[in-house]
Amino acid sequence: MLNIRRFVKGRDEPAWVEVLNAAYKEYEIWWRAITVEELREQEKRPNFDSEGRFVAELDAKPVGLIHARVDKLRKEKKGFVHAFCVIPEFRGLGVGERLLEVAMNELKRRGMNLAQAWTDHSRNERIQILERAGFKLVDVVSDMEIALTHIPTDIGENKEVTIRSLRKNEEEDIKMLNWLGNECFKEHFDHRPRTIEETRDMVKDPYPEKQECFFAMLDGKYVGFVRFGIDEKYNVEKNVKCGRILSLGVLKPYRRKRIGVKLTLWGLDRLRAIGMTKAILDVDDFNPTKAIKLYEKVGFNVAKKYLKYEKGL
Numbered sequence: 001m002l003n004i005r006r007f008v009k010g011r012d013e014p015a016w017v018e019v020l021n022a023a024y025k026e027y028e029i030w031w032r033a034i035t036v037e038e039l040r041e042q043e044k045r046p047n048f049d050s051e052g053r054f055v056a057e058l059d060a061k062p063v064g065l066i067h068a069r070v071d072k073l074r075k076e077k078k079g080f081v082h083a084f085c086v087i088p089e090f091r092g093l094g095v096g097e098r099l100l101e102v103a104m105n106e107l108k109r110r111g112m113n114l115a116q117a118w119t120d121h122s123r124n125e126r127i128q129i130l131e132r133a134g135f136k137l138v139d140v141v142s143d144m145e146i147a148l149t150h151i152p153t154d155i156g157e158n159k160e161v162t163i164r165s166l167r168k169n170e171e172e173d174i175k176m177l178n179w180l181g182n183e184c185f186k187e188h189f190d191h192r193p194r195t196i197e198e199t200r201d202m203v204k205d206p207y208p209e210k211q212e213c214f215f216a217m218l219d220g221k222y223v224g225f226v227r228f229g230i231d232e233k234y235n236v237e238k239n240v241k242c243g244r245i246l247s248l249g250v251l252k253p254y255r256r257k258r259i260g261v262k263l264t265l266w267g268l269d270r271l272r273a274i275g276m277t278k279a280i281l282d283v284d285d286f287n288p289t290k291a292i293k294l295y296e297k298v299g300f301n302v303a304k305k306y307l308k309y310e311k312g313l
Contacts, residue, residue, distance in 0.1 A: 002095060003060075004102050007053030013039050015055060015062040016083075023064070023085035027120065029143050029280060029303055032234040041206070046197050047073065052106050056086070056095050063090040066099040068106035074192045079112035079313075084126075096129050104133070108313045115313055116190075121305040135309035139189055140285040142292060144300040148272040148279060151265060152299055158258040161223070163266055166203070166213040174200050177213060180225050184249025187288050208244065209233070210274075214266060216250070216259055224250035226263040228271060228279075243271035245281035250289070260294050268298070282306075 007016065013036045021033045042048055049069045056064035064086035070079050081103050086095045100117075107115050117135060119126040167173045178199040185191045194202075205211065208229030216224035227247040235242055245267050250259045271279050281300070283292050 001059060002093075002098060003057045004054050004098055005057065007055055009043065009050055012053075012055060016053070016065060019055070019062050019065050019087060020083060020085060022087045026088070028238070029145070030282070032231065032237045046195070046201055047071065052079075052103070052110070053083070054099065054102050054106075056099050058090060058093070058095070063087050064095045064099050066103045068103040068110070070107070070110050070112065071192060073195065077111060077113040078310075079107035079110065079115050081115060081117035084117060091125060096126070097133075100129060100133055104311075104313065113313055114310055116308060116310045118306055118308045121307050127307070130309045133311065135311040137307055138310045139308035141282055141306045141308065142285055142302045143280065143282050143304045143306070144292075144295055145278060145280045145303045146268070146298070146300045148268060148277050151268045151272060153265070155261060155265075155297060156258045157262040157265055158218075159262075160218060161259055161262045162217045163214050163263075164217060166215060166225075168203050173215075174203065176215070176222055177203065177225060180215075180222060180249060180251070181247065184224065184251060187252075189284060189286065208246075211246070212270065214263070214270075216263055218254065218257075218259070223254040224248070224259050224263055226267045228267045230271070230274070230276065240278060241276045242278045242280060243274075243276040245279060248281075248291075255289060260289075260291070261298065264294065264298050 017034060017036050017039055024031045043050060049071070052068035052070060054066050055062050066084045067082040068079060069082045081100070084099065104115060117130055119130065166177060175196060178194060178196050181199065182193045203213065208231040210232070211227065211229035213225060213227040215222050225248070226245065228243055228245050230243045245264070248260065248263055268279055281295065283295060285292055
């Protein structure tokens with residue numbers, strides 16, 4: 001018998017982690033197993049939504065999850081379907097359909113007018129579930145990767161730009177990163193301005209365990225930034241030496257001046273210098289800055305694509 005119940009904070013974290021790790025292990029490029037302690041740390045984040053989490057049980061065994069997430073700082077009444085997963089051996093039994101129905105009702109109950117969900121482009125059964133429920137494709141995201149054995153040089157990078165590191169304990173730098181991030185991405189799909197508190201928390205984030213951020217400066221002005229990190233637990237689990245470009249932005253008046261190329265090469269050089277042999281990132285295919293072409297120029301290749309769907313409520 002299928003039963004879908006609300007997540008009980010302080011009790012259900014072990015079951016949530018068990019199902020999440022079992023269901024998401026197929027996403028090899030970006031997923032690694034998380035612990036109960038890490039989930040509880042996520043619950044403390046300033047923008048975490050503790051409501052709207054549900055557990056699906058078959059004969060009292062947890063087999064699926066869904067999080068009908070609401071971002072309380074977003075002006076648009078858009079809710080998000082996160083952690084939507086079913087353990088592989090229990091797929092095809094209607095669990096996913098029921099979880100999605102519960103999530104849609106929860107988002108409507110919480111006043112949302114629009115719902116967004118995502119899936120791997122190769123997950124045909126998940127795509128069918130979403131499309132049968134009335135979701136429409138609105139965006140595509142690419143996971144990209146590059147070997148760091150040979151990082152190109154002299155490919156048009158702006159050599160007048162200087163780079164300096166962000167000082168994590170200096171409030172002035174936190175404010176500058178917050179402003180740059182919001183200004184660089186304000187035209188991007190789904191962007192919601194980040195608060196100072198969120199930026200401060202992000203910079204001190206233990207995930208990835210090692211993280212660095214650098215500013216790009218031109219003629220004494222801050223014109224962009226790059227943030228990259230290393231998740232040591234990911235590398236141990238996958239038996240790799242991999243870093244991730246977490247975020248990269250250039251102010252609109254300074255685009256098409258090869259500053260993005262400079263920042264990308266800088267980040268890759270830094271990752272290689274600390275022993276990494278591979279780097280990964282994700283990028284919106286419809287990014288207004290055409291960033292995917294920049295990464296292709298540097299040498300990144302698409303490894304996998306993810307599809308974003310939306311449905312009016």
